[in-house]
Amino acid sequence: MPHFECEYCSAFQEAPAGSAGKKAKCPRCRQTGIIQENEALVVPKKTPTRATDDIDLMPQYEERPGGPLERFVEGRLEACLGSTLARKHFGFADQLMAATILGAPKVILRTNDSGTASQSPLLLESKFAVQTTSDITAVEVTFLLFDVWNDLELKLTHSILEDVPAASVAAGLRTWPVLRAFNVSHYLTSFTYVSSVRLAHGRVQTTDPRVVVDLLSGLELRFENRGTFKGATQPFDLW
DSSP states (O other), X not given: XXXXXXXXXXXXXXXXXXXXXXXXXXXXXXXXXXXXXXXXXXXXXEEEOOOOTTOSSOOEEEEEEEEEOEEEETTEEEEOTTOOOEEEEEEEEOXXXXXXXXSOOOEEEEEOTTOOTTSOSEEEEEEEEEEESSOEEEEEXXXXXXXXXXXXXXXXXXXXXXXXXXXXXXXXXXXXXXXXXXXXXXXXXXXXXXXXXXXXXXXXXXXXXXXXXXXHHHTTOBOOOSSSOTTOOXXXXXX
């Protein structure tokens, strides 16, 4: 069945027969992608989650299936044979914010093909899109990566410093070097959301951390505010 699944916002749409391999524009974020052919496709579904006691709007998250786990062996990524674990990606859209993440962006692990020995051999990469409801001048997107034990392993951020009018979409591509392969060898689940927005008139909005923690708890993803996270020596905050 030919289908289009956007790399940026995870929008899904069936395509005409014989269209596999052709380029198409995403109906949601308008980014260009390639129509794929996959008979065993499982269509991602939006899944509602519960609201916190002091938030009237029900937070929504979208789940997107990922690929099998990989390991870094002798300079290349290999599938973890013998394991049925598969990555999952979640995107959280807080409707109280002036900008929200579209869909569930994938955070993929890939080798660094630049050929420079001094650079990291592994990279984490994400393509994502943000939808605005007000005029903004900057937006920060946060990516939380959890390991196979559902513990927070890495927190990554990316800021777009750009004037984006209301009812528009801003797309981003961010790559992070992985300094040590074992830091991501057990990475299983990603959770992406807009953490801060600067509106055109100067006000700064920040996502309520209580809502994020509540969603993580509902997904059985653990964040313990202990001041540090696994493998790190510097303190950090979820927000």
